[in-house]
Amino acid sequence: MSKPLGRSYIKLWSATAISNLGDGISMVAYPWLASAVTRSPILIAAAGFASRLPWLIFTLHAGVLTDRFDRRKLIVGMDFLRGVLTVFVGGVVYLNKDSLPALNDLTKLTHLSTNWPLYSTLLVTSFLFGLAEVLRDNSAQTLMPSVVDQENLEKANSRMWSAEALTNSFIGPPIGSLMIGIAIFLPFFFDAASFFIAVALIATISGSFKSVESTSSREKINFRVEIKEGFTWLWAHPLLRPMAIILGCMNGIGTMVGAVFILFAQEVLHTSVFAFALLGTAGAVGGIFGGVLAPKISSKFGSGPSLALALAAAPVGSIVVGFTSSWQVVWVVVVFESFVGLLWNTITVSLRQSIIPTNLLGRVNSVYRFFAWGSIPIGMFVGGALVSGLTHYYSREVALRAPYFIACLLGLLLWIMAAPRLTTAKIEQARAESTK
Numbered sequence: 001m002s003k004p005l006g007r008s009y010i011k012l013w014s015a016t017a018i019s020n021l022g023d024g025i026s027m028v029a030y031p032w033l034a035s036a037v038t039r040s041p042i043l044i045a046a047a048g049f050a051s052r053l054p055w056l057i058f059t060l061h062a063g064v065l066t067d068r069f070d071r072r073k074l075i076v077g078m079d080f081l082r083g084v085l086t087v088f089v090g091g092v093v094y095l096n097k098d099s100l101p102a103l104n105d106l107t108k109l110t111h112l113s114t115n116w117p118l119y120s121t122l123l124v125t126s127f128l129f130g131l132a133e134v135l136r137d138n139s140a141q142t143l144m145p146s147v148v149d150q151e152n153l154e155k156a157n158s159r160m161w162s163a164e165a166l167t168n169s170f171i172g173p174p175i176g177s178l179m180i181g182i183a184i185f186l187p188f189f190f191d192a193a194s195f196f197i198a199v200a201l202i203a204t205i206s207g208s209f210k211s212v213e214s215t216s217s218r219e220k221i222n223f224r225v226e227i228k229e230g231f232t233w234l235w236a237h238p239l240l241r242p243m244a245i246i247l248g249c250m251n252g253i254g255t256m257v258g259a260v261f262i263l264f265a266q267e268v269l270h271t272s273v274f275a276f277a278l279l280g281t282a283g284a285v286g287g288i289f290g291g292v293l294a295p296k297i298s299s300k301f302g303s304g305p306s307l308a309l310a311l312a313a314a315p316v317g318s319i320v321v322g323f324t325s326s327w328q329v330v331w332v333v334v335v336f337e338s339f340v341g342l343l344w345n346t347i348t349v350s351l352r353q354s355i356i357p358t359n360l361l362g363r364v365n366s367v368y369r370f371f372a373w374g375s376i377p378i379g380m381f382v383g384g385a386l387v388s389g390l391t392h393y394y395s396r397e398v399a400l401r402a403p404y405f406i407a408c409l410l411g412l413l414l415w416i417m418a419a420p421r422l423t424t425a426k427i428e429q430a431r432a433e434s435t436k
Contacts (some may be wrong), residue, residue, distance in 0.1 A: 003196050005156055008205045010145045016140075017163040018111035019079065022194025024172015026086070028277050029187035033093065036184075037098045038114040041381035041391070041399075045259040045384020050123050050403040052255070052380060054130035055373035062135040063228045063366020067359065071139040071146070071209040078136035083195030085125050085132070090092055090188030092121045097184055101304045103273050107266045110396060119401045135265075138369065144207050144382060145353045149308050154295045161342050162291025171283025177277035182286030195350040230363025233356075239430045240364075240424075243348060244371035246418040250314060252375030252382075253410050257318060257403045259383030269327040282331040286338025294337075294346040302424035303347050310384060313337050322404030355434035 005013075034047050066074065096118050101109065148156040179186040234240055265271045271279060298306050317333040324330060356364045383403050390399035 004153060005148050009156060011201050011205050012147055013160055015198035016431045017159055017167045019194050020164045021167035021199035022191035024084060025176035025187045026169040026191040027280060028173050028176035032103055032273060033184065035106050036103060037119045037260045039110055039112040040114065041260045041263060041387040044262065045112060045380050047122050048259055048380045049226055049377045051130040052377040054134045058131055058134050059366045059370040059374065061223055062138045063230055063363040064221060064223055065364055066069045066139050066142050066362025068221060069210065071143045072202060072205055076203050078132040079195050079199045081132045082129060083192045085129050086188050086192035086195065089125050090185050090192065092118065092187060094430045100184065102409050107270055113156060114388065126181060128131060135426055138362060141349060142365055143198040149229035150354055153344055153353050158291045158294050160347045161345060162288050166284055166288055170281045173277035173280035177274045179274060184324055196431050206356055216258040226363060230360055230367045233363045234364050235359055237253040238428050240318055240368060244368045247372040248375040249414050251372060252379035253407050254314065254382035255379035256409045257374045260387050268325060268397055268400055269330060271327050275327055279327050279331055282334035283338040286335040287342050290339040290342030294343045298347050300415060303427040304422055304424035304432060306343050307422045308419040310340040311415040313340040315408045315415065316403045318408040318411060324399050403410050
């Protein structure tokens with residue numbers, strides 16, 4: 001019988017659920033705000049690119065900091081910074097609220113003069129927010145093995161992601177749509193408050209969460225040497241190396257279609273603010289079922305077939321979304337994709353947490369995420385540029401649908417090449433070798 005997850009985990013779980021509730025509320029506000037500031041696909045994609053660029057340029061350095069400093073304190077500091085940035089965004093939106101078009105009119109607008117002061121604010125704060133998110137998320141993933149026993153990692157992670165899905169994608173978006181209907185700036189202030197509450201909860205978790213074998217934080221950090229240690233360990237690992245590259249390809253393809261999804265939802269699916277919020281609940285439904293069933297599915301069918309299912313879901317979903325004009329159909333697709341996505345995360349994150357040495361966990365995890373998440377800004381840029389380019393030759397609707405068909409083809413090729421490399425036997429072998 002497994003041990004209880006403990007009080008520290010409950011605090012971490014609660015902080016994650018509360019901060020994700022705020023994120024879910026603002027998840028509706030941010031894309032609708034961006035689409036009210038500009039209707040340019042490349043500019044909307046650029047805002048997403050700015051928020052994800054830190055995953056490409058800062059992830060490796062974040063790994064060094066994670067192994068050098070107390071991981072709990074890093075989470076507290078980064079969440080506090082994100083709260084301050086969100087308050088700033090809310091204040092700027094409040095000052096510009098009268099210059100923005102009515103949100104429900106956006107489904108009919110294809111041309112709108114860009115509000116450059118507000119757009120510039122979104123661009124800069126998105127980048128700063130991304131920097132904080134990189135360090136915060138890397139610290140959070142490396143914190144978990146210090147909070148729960150290794151035998152409970154899959155259960156702890158799956159419950160954490162279920163809470164994220166429930167608050168971020170199910171409860172948050174409908175509340176966000178109601179708030180944005182009252183005032184466009186309101187969701188941002190609620191999101192900021194959720195960060196500050198999360199800070200208070202995590203700060204009360206007792207103990208030291210610095211790598212036991214790490215060097216003193218007072219010594220000068222040699223980023224090049226310490227990054228090389230993490231990179232060398234990952235690159236020499238026969239399973240984590242291809243797993244990181246495969247996930248990078250999946251994320252790059254996924255963000256290529258998601259770069260201008262707000263325009264696709266408004267102009268092709270014809271969603272209102274509330275319908276868009278309901279569409280956002282699909283991730284929660286899939287995530288909740290995934291959180292409950294992922295460990296059981298992985299145990300019954302094996303880790304390899306479970307990962308192969310996750311790889312196959314993306315191209316199938318892309319082709320269905322590419323042809324439909326119904327947001328309800330897209331909702332069903334996203335439920336399934338979110339379900340298998342959480343299945344993938346439960347298996348792969350728990351694997352990394354259990355086999356990477358503690359003193360290298362922050363750096364190796366950051367190198368893994370460099371490959372896995374560094375492709376996201378590239379995918380966003382490609383997606384925005386693709387839609388913008390195609391609008392010169394085809395209708396706006398054809399241009400917005402095209403990335404889904406390209407993603408289907410790329411996803412099928414990835415499934416063919418990647419599935420044989422991620423077998424249950426290889427995963428179990430990696431776990432066994434880590435205990436020697």
